[in-house]
Amino acid sequence: MESGPPAFECRPGCAACCIAPSISSALPGMGSGKAAGIPCPALTPDLLCLLYGRQERPKVCSSFKASRETCGSSREEAMAILEALEAATAPAFPKSSS
Numbered sequence: 001m002e003s004g005p006p007a008f009e010c011r012p013g014c015a016a017c018c019i020a021p022s023i024s025s026a027l028p029g030m031g032s033g034k035a036a037g038i039p040c041p042a043l044t045p046d047l048l049c050l051l052y053g054r055q056e057r058p059k060v061c062s063s064f065k066a067s068r069e070t071c072g073s074s075r076e077e078a079m080a081i082l083e084a085l086e087a088a089t090a091p092a093f094p095k096s097s098s
């Protein structure tokens, strides 16, 4: 039986998906979630998730799957892709008009 290409795996030390998108669910110290482009408060200095496996982890995080389409081939590429996706969807935090 033929096996398909190996599944895409999350890159250690990336965390672009914990920085680039806005999150509308409550996060530690950020009851209304976070704006796009700022690191999630649950992100540790070594870029791991403090809430991993916990009930408080936003659903959007548990359901996000690493893939070539969203994660690209580098952290920089992932940031660019996720920033573009963020801009293409309704932002949870409208940009300031000033």
Ligand code: SF4
Pocket (backbone or CB within 6 Å): 009, 010, 011, 014, 015, 016, 017, 018, 065, 066, 067, 070, 071, 078
């Ligand atoms: S953007 Fe993709 S590769 Fe980077 S941390 Fe998130 S899931 Fe992993």
Ligand code: SF4
Pocket (backbone or CB within 6 Å): 017, 018, 019, 023, 040, 041, 042, 043, 044, 048, 049, 050, 051, 052, 057, 058, 061
């Ligand atoms: S809760 Fe965890 S997985 Fe979700 S954005 Fe924050 S650090 Fe990343």
